[in-house]
Amino acid sequence: MINVSRRGRVVATAIVIVAGLICLFPLYWMVVIATHTNQEFYRVPPPVLPGSGALENLHQLTANVDILHALWNSVYVALAHSVLVLFFCSLAGYGFSRFRSAPGHRGLYAFTLATIMIPPAAGLIPWFVEMKWLGWLNSYWPMIVPDAANAFGIFWMKQYIDRSIPHDLYEAARIDGASDLWTYWRVVVPLIRPGLGALGIWTFLATWNLFLVPLLVLNDKGLFTLPLALTGLQSLYGTNIPATMLGTAIGVAPLLIAFCLFSRQFIAGLTGGAVKE
Amino acid sequence: MVRPLSSMRHSRLGRHGTFYLTILPFLVLFGAFGLFPVLASLYLGFTDWDGLSAPRFVGIQNYVDLVRDPVFRISIANTLMLWACSTAATVGIAFVLAFLVNYYVPGGRSVLQVVFLAPLLVAPAMTAIITQAMFSSNGGVVNDLLGAALRHPVTFDWTRSAWALKALIVWMVVWRWTGWHMVIFVAGFQTIPLQTYEAAIVDGARPSQIFRLVTLPLMRPIVMFSLITATVGGLQLFDEVYVLTGGTGGAQHAGMTMAIYLYQAAFQDFRFGLGSAAAYVIFALIMVASLLLSRSTNPQGAPA
Numbered sequence: 001m002i003n004v005s006r007r008g009r010v011v012a013t014a015i016v017i018v019a020g021l022i023c024l025f026p027l028y029w030m031v032v033i034a035t036h037t038n039q040e041f042y043r044v045p046p047p048v049l050p051g052s053g054a055l056e057n058l059h060q061l062t063a064n065v066d067i068l069h070a071l072w073n074s075v076y077v078a079l080a081h082s083v084l085v086l087f088f089c090s091l092a093g094y095g096f097s098r099f100r101s102a103p104g105h106r107g108l109y110a111f112t113l114a115t116i117m118i119p120p121a122a123g124l125i126p127w128f129v130e131m132k133w134l135g136w137l138n139s140y141w142p143m144i145v146p147d148a149a150n151a152f153g154i155f156w157m158k159q160y161i162d163r164s165i166p167h168d169l170y171e172a173a174r175i176d177g178a179s180d181l182w183t184y185w186r187v188v189v190p191l192i193r194p195g196l197g198a199l200g201i202w203t204f205l206a207t208w209n210l211f212l213v214p215l216l217v218l219n220d221k222g223l224f225t226l227p228l229a230l231t232g233l234q235s236l237y238g239t240n241i242p243a244t245m246l247g248t249a250i251g252v253a254p255l256l257i258a259f260c261l262f263s264r265q266f267i268a269g270l271t272g273g274a275v276k277e
Numbered sequence: 278m279v280r281p282l283s284s285m286r287h288s289r290l291g292r293h294g295t296f297y298l299t300i301l302p303f304l305v306l307f308g309a310f311g312l313f314p315v316l317a318s319l320y321l322g323f324t325d326w327d328g329l330s331a332p333r334f335v336g337i338q339n340y341v342d343l344v345r346d347p348v349f350r351i352s353i354a355n356t357l358m359l360w361a362c363s364t365a366a367t368v369g370i371a372f373v374l375a376f377l378v379n380y381y382v383p384g385g386r387s388v389l390q391v392v393f394l395a396p397l398l399v400a401p402a403m404t405a406i407i408t409q410a411m412f413s414s415n416g417g418v419v420n421d422l423l424g425a426a427l428r429h430p431v432t433f434d435w436t437r438s439a440w441a442l443k444a445l446i447v448w449m450v451v452w453r454w455t456g457w458h459m460v461i462f463v464a465g466f467q468t469i470p471l472q473t474y475e476a477a478i479v480d481g482a483r484p485s486q487i488f489r490l491v492t493l494p495l496m497r498p499i500v501m502f503s504l505i506t507a508t509v510g511g512l513q514l515f516d517e518v519y520v521l522t523g524g525t526g527g528a529q530h531a532g533m534t535m536a537i538y539l540y541q542a543a544f545q546d547f548r549f550g551l552g553s554a555a556a557y558v559i560f561a562l563i564m565v566a567s568l569l570l571s572r573s574t575n576p577q578g579a580p581a
Contacts, residue, residue, distance in 0.1 A: 004381055012381030019374055020392045023456060027395060029418050030407050042416050088302045095299025102296040112300075115307060117567070121513045121536055122560040123314025125321060125543050125553050129328065130314065146310035149303035180295035209400035211516040216544065227402035231520050234406065241410045248403045255398040263391050270394075270457065271464035 027252070034246035041242050053242065060243040061233075067250055069222065070229035075254070077225055078207040081144045085203045086196050088149035093157025094184050098170055109158075115151045128216055138219045143210060153199055156269070160195035161188065198269030201262050205255060226251040315560075321553035328549050339554035349555065351530045352538040353562075359443060359534065360511035360566075363450035368503050371455045372496075375462030386463075393456030404449050405520035409436065412445060436521065439531035446532060449517045454510075458503045465499035466492075501571060508566050512559060515540065535559050 004012075033041060037053035038060075061067055096109050131142045165188060173183045189196070214228045224232070230247045259266060322339055326332035343349045378389060399407070412419050412435040424431040435441040469492065477487045515536035518526070526533035526541070535555060543552030 009381050009383060012377040013383070016374060016377055016382055016389065019370075019455075020389060023393055023396055023452065026404075026407050026411060026452065027399070029411060033410065046416065046418065046421050088306075091299045092303045095296045099293065099296035099299075102293045105296070108300060112303065115311060117509075117564075118311065118315060119509055119513055119560060119563050121515075121539060122556050123311065123316075123318050124539070124556060125549050126314035126317035127310060128544075129317075129549075130310065146306060149306045151303070151307070154300075154303060181298075184299075205398060209402075211400060211402040211520070212540075215519075227400040227516075230406060231402055234409070234520070234523065241413060241416065244406060245410060248399075248406050251403050252399050256395065259395070259398055260391065263387065263394075266394065267387075267390055267460060270460050 027256075030245045030249055030252075033242050034249045036242055038240050038242055054246060057240075057243040057246040060240055061247050064243075065229050065233055065247060066222070067226075067229065067247055070224050070226045071250060071254070073223060074208050074225040074251075077140050077143050078204045080140070081148065081207045082200050082203040084144060084148040085150065085153055086200050089153030089157045089199065090161075090189065090192065090196060091184060092149060092154045093159075093161050094188050096154065096158045097161040097165070098167075098180075112151045112154055116155070131217060137217055138223065139217075140223070142217045143207065143213055153203070156199055157192070157195065160192055164192055164195065194265065194268065197262065197265040201258065201265050202269045204258070208255060318553045318556050321550050322557050323554075324550045326549040327547045332550065335550065339551045340558075342551060343554055343558065348530055348533060349535075349538055352526075352533045352535045353558075355443070355531070355533055356512055356514065356535045356562075359446055359450075359514060360508065362443075363447045363454075364504065364507040364511055366447065366451045367454045367507055368458055368500065370451065371458035371503070372462055372500070374455070375459045375466060378459070379463050379466040390456075390460055390463075393459050395456070396453045397457050399453070401449070401453065401516035402520045404453060405517045408445055408449055408517075409521055412436070437528050439527075439529055442522070442527050442531045445521065446514070446518055449521075450511065450514070454507065458507070461499060461503060462496070465496055469495050504570050505567050508570060509563055512563050512566065535562075 032047055032050050034057060035054045036047045036051040037056050040047055040051060040053060092112075096105070096112075099105060127146070131137055134141070136142050169187065170183065173187055178187070208225075209227060210225065211227045211231075214225050218224055218228065221229075221232070230244070230251055233244050233247055321332065323334060323336055324332035325335045325338070374393075378386065382389070396404070411417050414420060414432045414434040417435075419435075420431045420433060423433075433441070435445055473491060473495075474487060477491050482490070513536050514534050518532050518534050518537055519540070521527075522532045522537075524537075524541075526537050535558065539552050539555045539559065542548050542555055
């Protein structure tokens, strides 16, 4: 296992590379088609390399879907939600991490973790009715507020704060007369920035990709976020696939760029939660 | 800045007060938007409600209707089948790939992780749009490649055929999630210390024995985490299927999952009671499946 044959390495690497290519192929194909015009799409043999038809597709796209507006909407909702999540989850994570001797601490933490097991589908209908009663339909509130203090984020932040902040630091702050909330804001938060980065970027991603909630809640086309706006394309035009592909490329590009820039935070957020160190 | 003794005593009580303050947002939000809806759903499952007039208590009629509805039964079968295939494929492939990457592939790990995680970035709804285009009967790359291989134009309509539609759904889930599980497994493999392997080799263990008796047991908790996560997600599959079938569940309900059934019952037919009953069936199934999984990967029987 530790000393593997050279042939073993070559075969394994080949398999992994093939798998990687399969992963990337749909995205590559999307870019190829997005940059070819509709006529070129049906050409035989079909295009294999990116072309120069992107501009024409963009015209067709924006004629039917206000893509830039949807892009902006997605950014706004994802940012607002992520900021709120970071605040509430780091606050609760701090509480759970620091005040272990508070009465009911254990039970409350166990309860918080248990709520992760509840599937969203279970309460969907009453949840929708609540949105209606609050007057939050056709607005962004349902995507920003209800989920803002989610148990998984709290779990993640507590683990991170457990690992990063020694209790002596709290003692020192307390002796210096710092209030608990001041300690949170001025001591803990600056020290957990990488953890905030990881949770923030995953929350941003998840919010950007939301489909069911916007589908249920939003009626105004002007409010649509990207995934929702793009599905509107399908029914309008079953026949202009390249323009649709350009739309999805626009929808995916910001995240891919963010991912390449922040890949470390992404992966830290992924492995930190699943594997106990 | 030294505080007088009296206020230090006060701050000890205040300290506990702060704890409750920090978790208050979670308790309020979860109570209002998590717990209440789930409990209300239970109640609604026993009523007939169109969302406008008052709910009417009907006992277990909704559940009876569900059992009698062939479409619901199809949706259960579809959901279970799609879940089983996609979970087995995703976790299995991810495990193999992670194993190869961790022990065999010499380097480039961070690049590989970026590559394999890329599908996760694409919104499920958009994955469905791309898949629809790729498998489109005329001009889609898959049919083009098949046509080139068979030297005969292929215009197979993947979304109209029952088995092909299911295959597409499984493909979308596998494409999306394999990288995620793979990264987790790689991290898991890395927690197995080399000394453990060396000790096993010194004891004369063969590679297959090492795999079976060292690697697998140590990876069990992580594999279970993966399986349960995949199950909770897989049994609620909605976005990709909805977009791929245009919200209809496919020809002959081939793509009808329980989540789509719920959505249609509640938000297209406005039968909130029936939809809530369906939601609880999904909930129960997820609980049962998760319990069975955590028992099966822990043969000693003790809860993990």
